[in-house]
Amino acid sequence: xxxxxxxxxxxxxxxxxxxxxxxxxxxxxxxxxxxxxxxxxxxxxxxxxxxxxxxxxxxxxxxxxxxxxxxxxxxxxxxxxxxxxxxxxxxxxxxxxxxxxxxxxxxxxxxx
Amino acid sequence: xxxxxxxxxxxxxxxxxxxxxxxxxxxxxxxxxxxxxxxxxxxxxxxxxxxxxxxxxxxxxxxxxxxxxxxxxxxxxxxxxxxxxxxxxxxxxxxxxxxxxxxxxxxxxxx
Numbered sequence: 001x002x003x004x005x006x007x008x009x010x011x012x013x014x015x016x017x018x019x020x021x022x023x024x025x026x027x028x029x030x031x032x033x034x035x036x037x038x039x040x041x042x043x044x045x046x047x048x049x050x051x052x053x054x055x056x057x058x059x060x061x062x063x064x065x066x067x068x069x070x071x072x073x074x075x076x077x078x079x080x081x082x083x084x085x086x087x088x089x090x091x092x093x094x095x096x097x098x099x100x101x102x103x104x105x106x107x108x109x110x111x112x
Numbered sequence: 113x114x115x116x117x118x119x120x121x122x123x124x125x126x127x128x129x130x131x132x133x134x135x136x137x138x139x140x141x142x143x144x145x146x147x148x149x150x151x152x153x154x155x156x157x158x159x160x161x162x163x164x165x166x167x168x169x170x171x172x173x174x175x176x177x178x179x180x181x182x183x184x185x186x187x188x189x190x191x192x193x194x195x196x197x198x199x200x201x202x203x204x205x206x207x208x209x210x211x212x213x214x215x216x217x218x219x220x221x222x223x
Contacts, residue, residue, distance in 0.1 A: 004155070031209060042118070042201060042213040043156070056210065091155055099144050101211065103155030 002026075004104035006092050012110045013082055021077045021107045025094030032075050033093045033101060034067055043091065049075065082111045116204050118214025125192055126222050133187045133217045135202035140183070142204035146211070147176065147187050150199045159200070160187075192221045 005024045013019050025032050034046040045059040049069045060066070064082075069075040079086055089108050093101040118135045125131050135145075144163055148156035162169045162176045162185065169176045173190040189196055202214040 033210070035213075040216075042215040043203075043211070045210050045212070048210055050209070059210075093155075095209065099161070099205065099209070100146075100158050103148075103157065105153070105155050 004092055004094050004102050006090075006104040006107050008107055009105065010108045010110075012112065014112050015084060016081055018078065018080045019082055019109065021079075021090050021109070023075045023077070023092030023094075023104060025073065025075070025092070026096065026102055027073075029094035029096045029102075030072070031095040031101075032069055033095070034075070034077050035091045035093065036061075037089045037091055037106070039088070046077070046090075079109075082109075084111050087111045116202060116212050116214045118202050118217060120217060121215065122218040122220070124220045124222065127193060129192050129221070131189045131192055131196075131219050131221070133200055133202070133219070134184065135186065135204075135214050136182075136184045137204050137212075138183065139204070139206060139212075141206040142212075144205040145176070145178065145185050146203050146205075147174070148201045148203060148213075150201065150216075156201060189219070192219075194221050194223050197221050 007022045030051045032049045035043040047067045048056040064080045067077045089106040091106045093103045095101045116137050123131050146161035147159045149159045150156040160171045160174045175188040178185045199216045199218045201216045203211040
């Protein structure tokens with residue numbers, strides 16, 4: 001595809017359940033980022049993957065959050081034992097040779 | 113140290129007016145300052161970006177002004193149109209290519 005894609009676009013879950021959010025970056029982009037955007041707020045950095053290097057996990061808010069990137073392409077963000085405060089839009093971005101980060105449309109997560 | 117403060121939170125202008133959005137930062141290690149435009153239900157899209165060795169950059173109707181000594185930068189939208197109504201985010205990047213975002217400004221351009 002031409003851009004970053006994310007799935008699902010919307011996810012409603014019950015408190016305590018685990019969720020997985022998927023990101024397909026732009027082909028050939030070596031860097032991939034996850035951000036969280038709460039209602040009416042700015043974007044909060046979560047985690048960053050660059051090539052084969054160890055990911056920068058410094059933005060993950062708790063150990064319930066984890067992410068992996070398989071084969072240097074698709075990434076999955078997993079939230080275990082979801083809480084209501086996890087409700088937000090989760091955005092993925094990929095970056096190529098220059099500094100520009102291209103964002104996907106996001107996954108809107110609602111925890112009931 | 114990593115914060116980027118953005119103001120105002122919202123802005124209403126008439127068509128043809130010039131919305132101005134301001135951002136301030138503390139971390140002198142920031143070396144790249146992009147602005148993103150976000151429409152409802154969409155991800156942010158890069159609008160224009162500047163490096164600290166430049167004081168002004170124009171792309172179409174969008175202009176960034178950068179004041180390195182004051183650690184401030186701003187976005188001006190010239191001849192604003194209703195289609196410019198969106199939320200605008202400033203951001204800053206230091207080493208590691210992580211972007212630190214401002215809180216966003218919701219701009220409404222009235223016809």
